[in-house]
Amino acid sequence: MQPVVQFRNVNKHYGSSIAVDSLDLSIEPGQFVTLLGPSGCGKSTTLRMLGGFETPTSGEIYLDGKEISRLPPNKRNVNIVFQDYALFPHLSVRRNVAFGLELKGLASEAIHKRTMELLSLVRLQEFADRMPAQLSGGQRQRVALMRALAPNPNVLLLDEPLSALDAKLRQQMQVELKSIQRTTGKTFIFVTHDQEEALTMSDVIVVMNSGRIEQMGDPHTLYSRPRSRFVANFIGESNFIEGTLKGTKGGLAAIEWNGSVVHAGLNGQDLQAGSRVAVALRPEAVSVFAAKPAEKLAFEGRITQRLFKGDHTSLTIELPNGQVIAAQLDPVALSRITDDRVWIGWREEDAVALAD
Amino acid sequence: MRHYFSDAPKTALQASYWVFVIYLLLPLTLMTAMSFKDANFIAFPIGDWTLGWYAKVVQDKQFLEASGYSIFIALMTTIFATIMGVWIALLISAEGIWGRAAIFALACLPAVVPGLINAISMRIFIRVLDIPTGTGAIILGHTVHAVPFVVIMVLTRLRSMPNNLIDAARDLGADSFIAFIRITIPFLAPALVGGMIFCVLTSIDDFVRTFFLGGYQPTLPMLIFAKVQGGMSPEINAMATLVLIVTAAVGLYAEHFTRRSRT
Structure with a gap:
């Protein structure tokens, strides 16, 4: 199977500091992949390079076999859920979710239908006309998720989206995220520093440290067969x-x-x-x-x-x-x-x- | 901390506040009261009341023309000052801009330079460039004065804008122009409305710059000034009261609007 996302020898330097160091990574379609590591390990930079918010210093990134390393974010078929959701405060829930569809130039009935479908997927139909400020943290999170899924991206990127929620809500959202990933069949690339979150949700975990991949594998293998002291210590x-x-x-x-x-x-x-x-x-x-x-x-x-x-x-x-x-x-x-x-x-x- | 303030200073503080309010409002109240006096001279007692002065004012061709001229200048000033102010604010808030502090200081300078100095320098400036006095020169002078207020209000609002709103819009398919129109401008709306109303008010109120830069057509403050020189009459009081009511209403609305949008 052709990998949906591929990093080939990707480097990202900020001045003299190296955020991502010769990264080679292939991601199979339809998987829930987690980039796990301590802060500053390069996981967020990797995600932002895939989203188009950072440009690699060298190397290439491929999406569905097409090189996208230097395309702006609006020319890539990936969407991102930000850590603080970044909902548009002046637009209602419905208009937030519809934003990407409007820019695609869809007919307004089609936009309405798809928007309401997505909102019902997370039980937020009745909140369609509320403003983001009138929602709870968990509801905002779900709106952000649906807004990112609305344009039907090949790959959904999630940048520590659960870190602002309290422990109980976070567990509920872990289950919900996983089930949305299964129903939509999309590739999710999830960034977190929380090893428990990674173990719970992922099909594949990529453990990163100092801009490099320490180990990649399914949660069970990483837990029982760590390949480095760092992995053994970071996971469990x-x-x-x-x-x-x-x-x-x-x-x-x-x-x-x-x-x-x-x-x-x-x-x-x-x-x-x-x-x-x-x-x-x-x-x-x-x-x-x-x-x-x-x-x-x-x-x-x-x-x-x-x-x-x-x-x-x-x-x-x-x-x-x-x-x-x-x-x-x-x-x-x-x-x-x-x-x-x-x-x-x-x-x-x-x-x-x-x-x- | 509470016990440091016994009741006596608190009462004194409240009393001095009310003294201040009276000091502030008494002249305006007297002026308003005199505008209803049915006599040709300004003095107590008022005696008979009338709306005649107002009837006279709203039929006064000179007053209406001067008001129209002032409003026209204010609107033009607002358009130019808003465009320039937003542009400068965006420039200052952009990442990696060189000389940010200097640009900000320069943009704010016209707000703190004394009006008279500003007016004289503008007069010399237009003379050098051979720009005639009159409408264009007045708008130029008012715009220079109004830009800093727009810059400061827009900049404050921009700083409270989450960084990744634009990223989110770009991510969902907007190019940078569409992101600016659909996300940045609506986010700035309260600051823009506040700043624009401020521009209108400073322009309508401006006397010194207009005096130095104006031609033969009088703006409202110039007309009132000319009339006062010819002797006080209750008609001037009626004019001034109308201006007071309109500007106060607009100013309070602007304050209310920006405050409500902040939440």
């Missing part, structure tokens, strides 16, 4: 234990750490024996035992903190070598832990060895 929480790589065998790495040899998944990486590596371990993958298990490798430690989180309890465990490990225990597992002196272990396939 991770423990990192640092040691020396002894060797690799059958997709597993053997690492010397704390006087023992521990194993961790290699994740297809090519790591050199003798190099320093970090083993990433999710807190929920850490097993905690009340007594030293006979057949398993386990390390003795001491619980220094217990934080009750409702459905689970977060433990902070300190090992004699000073290493601190975070663990998550459900109530059943926790009930077996009576003493602060514990042993921890993990399944080899749950840990991932990463270049340090």
Whole structure:
């Protein structure tokens, strides 16, 4: 399938600072793609270059196989939902949604029909004649979304559109966005710094850092098989234990750490024996035992903190070598832990060895 | 903080406010009262009341011609000053413009230069360029004076305009001209209306510049001035009262309009 959006070796410099660094990215049609990263990672610049609000310093951007790198925004078949919605304050909801259709020169009955269809999709028909100032945050958000969808773009761009909403509304909108994406079948490119939002909605997540792509993949792969320390740390929480790589065998790495040899998944990486590596371990993958298990490798430690989180309890465990490990225990597992002196272990396939 | 202000200073503050209001309004009230006096000289008591002076004023060909002339000049001034003011405001608010502060200072200068100095310099200017005194010169002088008010009002409004409104319009298919007409102008509307009314009022009110730049045809302030020199009569009071009512109504409407649009 031909990618709907393609970045080929795209760079964007502002003076001496590099916002986007040799970006190569292909996006398949009909997917919900999230650009995820901390602020300043280049995700918004990437989106704005696709929308036509920034021009790449070098490289090409293709939309449906056509080069669009230097076309103005009004000549591109993409539309954007802005972070603060940017609704036109002097136009009613209906006129806001109709704006793009009017500029396309459609007949007024056709515009009216399409506008009302779109508004009914988000249950806002009765609000058609209100002004934007008379709407709640969530309603404005939905009007902005429909205004951007009205001209029927190939690709819809969303620049952190949920960040101004409160937590509960944000969750509702996540569900709604995802379902609108499914019903319309359009490609959505969503920018956020919120990893939870990214995991919930995306078909594909592109993790960006310092203007480069760190890793791209479906949410499950990114969570369970991070390819860099940055990704392991940015998506969810991770423990990192640092040691020396002894060797690799059958997709597993053997690492010397704390006087023992521990194993961790290699994740297809090519790591050199003798190099320093970090083993990433999710807190929920850490097993905690009340007594030293006979057949398993386990390390003795001491619980220094217990934080009750409702459905689970977060433990902070300190090992004699000073290493601190975070663990998550459900109530059943926790009930077996009576003493602060514990042993921890993990399944080899749950840990991932990463270049340090 | 409240206890620092006992009731006595508060009462004094309120009293002095009312003294100020009386000081401000008493001359205007006297003038208005005299315009209804049925006698040829201005003095108390008023005695008989009449609307005769108003009847005389609205039939006075000189008054009507001068009013028409003043309104014509005011409208022309408003058109030129609005176009120039909006243009300068857009220039100043544009990104990456060089010498922003200097442009702003220069654009605002005519508002703070004393009217007389301004008038004399304009007179010398038109003499050098060989522009005849009269309608064109008056409009030129009034426009220079009015532009800063438009610039300041439009600039204030522009600064409160979210950056990405234009981006959104461009994104939805508007070129930069259509975005300007359909988004920027409507957003500026309250400032434009306020600024235009201000232009009209300053132009109609202007005496000094008109005096130096005008020809033989008198504007309203010049006519009133000429009549006053020939001796005060209640007819002048009636004229002045009419001008007062109209300008106050327009000014209050402008204030109301800009205030309401701000929300």
